[in-house]
Amino acid sequence: MEILRWLEDTDVSVWMRESDWGVPIMLCFHAVGMGVVVGVSLMFGARVLGYAKQFPLAGFDILFRLAWIGFAMNAVSGTLMFVGEPRRLMMTAAFLIKMALIVCAGFAVWALSKALENGAEAEGSSLPPRPDGALAAEPTITRGAKVAAVLTIVFWLGAILSGRLIGYTIGPPPL
Numbered sequence: 001m002e003i004l005r006w007l008e009d010t011d012v013s014v015w016m017r018e019s020d021w022g023v024p025i026m027l028c029f030h031a032v033g034m035g036v037v038v039g040v041s042l043m044f045g046a047r048v049l050g051y052a053k054q055f056p057l058a059g060f061d062i063l064f065r066l067a068w069i070g071f072a073m074n075a076v077s078g079t080l081m082f083v084g085e086p087r088r089l090m091m092t093a094a095f096l097i098k099m100a101l102i103v104c105a106g107f108a109v110w111a112l113s114k115a116l117e118n119g120a121e122a123e124g125s126s127l128p129p130r131p132d133g134a135l136a137a138e139p140t141i142t143r144g145a146k147v148a149a150v151l152t153i154v155f156w157l158g159a160i161l162s163g164r165l166i167g168y169t170i171g172p173p174p175l
Helices: 001-007 011-018 022-048 057-084 086-090 093-122 142-170
Strands: none
Touching: 001 086, 011 022, 011 057, 022 057, 022 093, 022 142, 057 086, 086 093, 093 142
8 A cells, every 4th residue: 555655645636636728628628538438448349249230340440449548548547547546446336347347348249259250260151352351251150259248248237337327326535
């Protein structure tokens, strides 16, 4: 806990806690980043589950580049908000659950991508990959891919819910 106490005494931490602008600005960036990364992930999951079948799965390659930008925005803004209240947040169950769900969501998206790659390989397609690296044909959507899609959606929505609960469940500042 000493490192958290040290972190709380840094200029950035003090600014985040005491400034009228620190937290609101970071929350705005966090909301935009979350909208992008979670939005793309939810659209990807919904597409795998059968919604908008006319949209090719390969089209998500470009959207995931945008999602990485949203993830970077969330990582930076989230880290700065954490720096403002590290000891309080580490004692808040909603924060710890949110962090665990974000990790689970990341693994679920990865598992979904792998399941789709395996589905494409299982088809035995002799079509070469496109020059941009995308799959040449739509992969077979396996039961494993659908499970991963559902888990992706559940984990991201759980992370959002947990994040919203932090403000209502965070304890008083430690002494």
